Amino acid sequence: MDAEKSIEFHGVSFRLADGKTLLSGLNLEISRGETLVLLGRSGSGKTTTMKLINRLLDPTDGEVRVESRSTFDWDPIQLRRRIGYVIQEIGLFPHLTVAENISVVPRLEGWDSERIRDRACELLSMLGLDPDRFSARYPRELSGGQRQRVGVARALAADPPVILLDEPFGALDPITRREIQFEFKDLQARLNKTMVFVTHDVREAFVLGTRIGLVKDGKMILLGPPALLLESNDPEARAFAQCFHEAGSPENAA
Amino acid sequence: MSFFEFLLRNRQEVLELIGEHLFLVAISTGMAVLIGVPLGILLTRKPALSKPVLGFANIMQTVPSLALFGFLIPLNVYLFEFKILGGIGPHTAIVALVLYSLLPIIRNTFTGISGVDPAIREAGRGMGMTDRQLLFQVELPLALGVIIAGVRVATVICVGTATIAAAIDAGGLGRYIFRGLRSNDNVLILAGAVPAASIALIADLLLGYLERIIQFGGAVKAKSRRLLWSGAAVVLLFLAGSYFFMGETSGRVAVGSKDFTEQVILGEILAQAIEGRTGSQVVRRFDLGGNLAHDALIAGEIDVYIEYTGTGLLAILKSKPLKDPREVYRLVKDEYAKRFNLEWTEPLGFNNTFAILVRAEDAQKLGLKTVSDAAKVSQQWRAGFGQDFMSRADGYPGFARTYGFHFQEIREMDLSLTYRALAEKQLDLIAGNSTDGLISRYGLVQLDDDRKYFPPYDAVPVVRQAALEKHARLRGLLKELGGILTVDEMRKLNYAVDGEKRQAKDVAREFLIQKKFITGSVPTN
Numbered sequence: 040m041d042a043e044k045s046i047e048f049h050g051v052s053f054r055l056a057d058g059k060t061l062l063s064g065l066n067l068e069i070s071r072g073e074t075l076v077l078l079g080r081s082g083s084g085k086t087t088t089m090k091l092i093n094r095l096l097d098p099t100d101g102e103v104r105v106e107s108r109s110t111f112d113w114d115p116i117q118l119r120r121r122i123g124y125v126i127q128e129i130g131l132f133p134h135l136t137v138a139e140n141i142s143v144v145p146r147l148e149g150w151d152s153e154r155i156r157d158r159a160c161e162l163l164s165m166l167g168l169d170p171d172r173f174s175a176r177y178p179r180e181l182s183g184g185q186r187q188r189v190g191v192a193r194a195l196a197a198d199p200p201v202i203l204l205d206e207p208f209g210a211l212d213p214i215t216r217r218e219i220q221f222e223f224k225d226l227q228a229r230l231n232k233t234m235v236f237v238t239h240d241v242r243e244a245f246v247l248g249t250r251i252g253l254v255k256d257g258k259m260i261l262l263g264p265p266a267l268l269l270e271s272n273d274p275e276a277r278a279f280a281q282c283f284h285e286a287g288s289p290e291n292a293a
Numbered sequence: 294m295s296f297f298e299f300l301l302r303n304r305q306e307v308l309e310l311i312g313e314h315l316f317l318v319a320i321s322t323g324m325a326v327l328i329g330v331p332l333g334i335l336l337t338r339k340p341a342l343s344k345p346v347l348g349f350a351n352i353m354q355t356v357p358s359l360a361l362f363g364f365l366i367p368l369n370v371y372l373f374e375f376k377i378l379g380g381i382g383p384h385t386a387i388v389a390l391v392l393y394s395l396l397p398i399i400r401n402t403f404t405g406i407s408g409v410d411p412a413i414r415e416a417g418r419g420m421g422m423t424d425r426q427l428l429f430q431v432e433l434p435l436a437l438g439v440i441i442a443g444v445r446v447a448t449v450i451c452v453g454t455a456t457i458a459a460a461i462d463a464g465g466l467g468r469y470i471f472r473g474l475r476s477n478d479n480v481l482i483l484a485g486a487v488p489a490a491s492i493a494l495i496a497d498l499l500l501g502y503l504e505r506i507i508q509f510g511g512a513v514k515a516k517s518r519r520l521l522w523s524g525a526a527v528v529l530l531f532l533a534g535s536y537f538f539m540g541e542t543s544g545r546v547a548v549g550s551k552d553f554t555e556q557v558i559l560g561e562i563l564a565q566a567i568e569g570r571t572g573s574q575v576v577r578r579f580d581l582g583g584n585l586a587h588d589a590l591i592a593g594e595i596d597v598y599i600e601y602t603g604t605g606l607l608a609i610l611k612s613k614p615l616k617d618p619r620e621v622y623r624l625v626k627d628e629y630a631k632r633f634n635l636e637w638t639e640p641l642g643f644n645n646t647f648a649i650l651v652r653a654e655d656a657q658k659l660g661l662k663t664v665s666d667a668a669k670v671s672q673q674w675r676a677g678f679g680q681d682f683m684s685r686a687d688g689y690p691g692f693a694r695t696y697g698f699h700f701q702e703i704r705e706m707d708l709s710l711t712y713r714a715l716a717e718k719q720l721d722l723i724a725g726n727s728t729d730g731l732i733s734r735y736g737l738v739q740l741d742d743d744r745k746y747f748p749p750y751d752a753v754p755v756v757r758q759a760a761l762e763k764h765a766r767l768r769g770l771l772k773e774l775g776g777i778l779t780v781d782e783m784r785k786l787n788y789a790v791d792g793e794k795r796q797a798k799d800v801a802r803e804f805l806i807q808k809k810f811i812t813g814s815v816p817t818n
Binding site for chain 2: 093095115116117118119120122124126127130131132133134143144147193203
């Protein structure tokens with residue numbers, strides 16, 4: 040057992056009941072503290088890959104291990120509480136306040152109310168939201184960027200070792216999106232969590248990823264540091280690389 | 294008497310009926326919520342069930358209330374010693390109302406929960422919520438507005454349909470409406486309908502307000518939300534509990550009646566005679582609609598009521614019509630004993646059938662005694678008949694053929710208007726109801742049905758044999774009631790209630806005292 044390994048995929052496939060294959064033969068190891076970005080077009084299998092980690096889906100072949108233990112052996116509820124989960128802004132509970140949203144997992148875990156309150160304040164401050172102003176607001180009273188910060192805070196609340204992020208910044212305008220990406224990168228460096236980040240935005244992948252896994256038609260066709268994507272001759276990799284160059288010019292490089 | 298005058302004068306009773314009505318509505322919608330919400334939740338977990346369950350609830354809404362009552366009354370389901378289903382009274386009314394109000398609650402719970410954004414549900418699951426936690430912390434709170442909207446629809450339906458509860462002695466504002474309909478009294482109808490409509494409007498407004506608050510989850514804090522839930526739960530449990538303790542009648546004689554004036558008076562006469570002469574306590578279950586009195590008697594919910602031989606023969610036994618009163622009486626007596634263990638005792642002495650009526654002065658001038666006498670002199674006459682008489686199998690066509698009538702003119706009109714039209718010489722002959730109080734009021738004369746065209750409808754007490762065995766003095770008393778009422782006396786009693794607007798119980802009491810059946814010192818209540 041390797042203590043450095045946080046998440047492993049061993050020959051993992053996932054097929055729907057109607058026989059359609061969404062993911063096939065995936066082998067992958069993610070180290071502690073690493074941020075792996077799953078990059079690919081819509082419907083390529085990135086989100087499926089991520090949901091296999093917190094057992095929202097179970098593999099039809101092979102196995103996924105979290106902390107060296109097969110997900111089949113984990114109680115799904117216990118597993119999910121050790122994994123933060125951020126999806127697009129709509130994932131916030133509209134009937135709960137910002138503070139209540141952040142407190143969901145600590146409350147499920149039975150923390151006492153004072154500890155929960157302190158933790159919510161701490162996280163809001165960490166994400167640049169004034170707790171006095173924002174705690175009692177409802178999601179509909181926030182801007183898109185603020186909602187997204189709350190979503191991240193909620194995923195971090197119970198201090199899970201692993202965080203999954205499914206296109207968390209997808210619905211933001213380009214400027215806010217860029218700001219929050221850099222804030223998030225900063226946060227990443229401080230927290231030292233294992234993160235799996237799904238996106239179809241190649242620039243986001245370059246800003247945030249320690250490694251990038253390029254997914255196409257349910258297969259991982261390329262895995263390595265961002266530079267590898269730019270050097271590859273694979274047509275899909277070149278298509279994404281081209282996007283990066285066009286979007287990146289004239290002044291930007293991460 | 295004006296509407297407001299009536300409300301003011303009877304405010305005690307009006308408030309009582311409003312109370313009964315509110316109780317019926319609260320307990321019925323409460324139980325519909327207790328059943329409908331969990332059922333709606335189940336459907337979101339097992340969508341395959343949604344078609345049959347929603348289909349059933351849909352069909353229930355289309356079943357006519359009297360048919361539903363007829364089906365529910367014979368059921369006799371006990372949970373320990375508590376009756377939970379069947380019989381006349383609030384139980385059956387509540388069960389019917391629950392069935393009527395289930396659909397909007399199940400449907401809205403189902404669509405409310407199904408309508409929760411799948412992304413939100415997945416966020417909850419991804420955060421490690423169990424199915425229960427997801428349901429109670431995410432799905433139900435988010436669907437609450439839609440569920441309340443369903444409860445709101447159900448409540449309004451329930452307020453409206455609760456008026457039919459009066460047809461099975463379950464009380465409520467329907468009592469005024471039914472009483473008003475049968476005595477053609479608009480003030481009474483309004484006295485029932487206006488408060489019922491007001492209740493519906495107020496309930497709609499209040500629940501609409503609650504719905505708006507909750508839709509914006511914001512205004513209700515988690516703590517007060519929990520308070521709201523537990524408050525609602527306590528109220529519902531209390532109401533559900535009270536359901537089990539209603540309508541205990543053991544040890545007393547239950548007297549029933551159908552839902553028209555004459556029947557209520559006869560019910561009172563029967564009840565007061567039993568109270569005065571046998572010492573048994575009496576429960577009154579009056580105003581039973583349609584043939585529900587018969588159903589209630591079979592089910593043992595009442596012990597005795599007054600039935601008419603013709604009704605027993607045609608409507609209950611579905612036998613072919615017979616003309617001879619003694620033959621009809623003998624036949625229903627034998628068949629009831631054989632089939633239902635019910636006994637027809639002595640006839641009260643009057644026959645409630647169609648009465649061919651003319652003005653007293655014509656009868657005297659022309660020497661008319663029988664219908665045949667009238668047929669000979671009627672060529673220039675104008676006749677007036679109610680819609681019922683014109684269309685029934687034992688109505689006009691056979692009547693005209695049997696006696697050879699050829700009127701100059703026939704007018705089909707509302708039965709209650711024909712009496713007056715005859716008295717005012719706009720008509721010369723009508724077919725009224727033999728016991729109608731208006732006959733004596735206008736001094737009309739009933740001609741003898743000498744060819745025995747109309748089937749006999751002799752009024753006779755019908756009693757459960759089990760009740761006769763249980764209450765030893767009942768048989769003797771019912772025998773004594775034989776022949777107590779002539780048709781003319783019945784008319785006067787009917788007129789005292791319909792025409793003079795007196796209370797049936799006072800009219801019945803005076804009659805019994807006058808007949809020396811009970812003594813005058815019996816206290817009124």
